[in-house]
């Protein structure tokens with residue numbers, strides 16, 4: 669179980685987390701998404717016990733996470749900037765993980781190294797970016813820690829390896845259900861394996877829901893401008909645009925639209941369409957103010 673309560677983390681003058689609260693009780697494959705700088709890595713490092721909260725709390729298995737040996741043994745963090753000692757071979761790194769994580773599955777780790785054609789005698793520092801990511805993922809999953817945190821696990825991987833990566837994560841989760849959080853910007857690809865979504869924005873949780881609820885959170889309405897305008901005036905519109913003279917489209921919250929309780933003719937003129945996960949993410953986290961067009965028109 670993991671729980672954050674009004675978790676705030678400051679780095680000097682920068683507030684990376686700002687009253688972040690959520691809880692995950694049981695096994696779950698959760699995607700953690702957010703724009704660059706939203707606070708995802710800070711959240712993971714705090715849950716792993718590497719960072720002390722400035723205020724509020726981060727709890728793992730009911731205990732405060734910071735510098736807690738019980739937490740450390742139950743949480744494994746895979747992060748791109750992880751440094752291992754110079755000259756370490758894959759075999760040595762695997763060995764050090766297996767001594768620290770009591771459930772480390774060596775057979776699985778070796779099987780995956782074979783599958784991804786990584787020679788365990790090679791030095792980690794000599795691997796390419798994508799190979800290093802693959803290796804980190806292998807030892808992180810093989811650790812079989814009850815809380816597994818994957819921060820941008822696909823960094824540098826080519827599309828074929830990424831496809832395998834998602835399959836490996838999913839199969840491993842099915843074999844040993846546990847709390848797995850994956851922070852990634854590859855939303856369209858991750859979507860196929862996730863159960864839940866946690867959207868972090870400005871250091872806070874903006875949305876924490878089942879994947880299906882996230883996928884249907886926003887909806888696109890198309891119709892004549894006469895049919896669309898009255899809705900537009902009543903609801904928060906995430907995007908509005910005209911498709912030629914006779915058709916206007918707006919993006920709004922599905923629930924808010926349903927609560928409008930439109931009747932009869934009004935409903936008939938509207939075409940309602942779903943929105944991809946990636947587009948929903950963009951609409952929900954878009955920057956306010958002038959867009960890119962404006963920058964290039966001065």
Ligand SMILES: Nc1ncnc2c1ncn2[C@@H]1O[C@H](COP(=O)(O)OP(=O)(O)OP(=O)(O)O)[C@@H](O)[C@H]1O
Nearest residue numbers: 679682683684702703704705706707708709710711
């Ligand atoms: N050690 C640090 N010192 C100072 N500022 C930091 C430090 N670590 C993170 N920050 C700042 O905290 C904020 C959140 O950073 P964080 O790395 O958690 O974001 P993120 O959501 O993981 O971003 P990305 O998607 O780009 O990886 C950013 O403004 C970042 O510059």
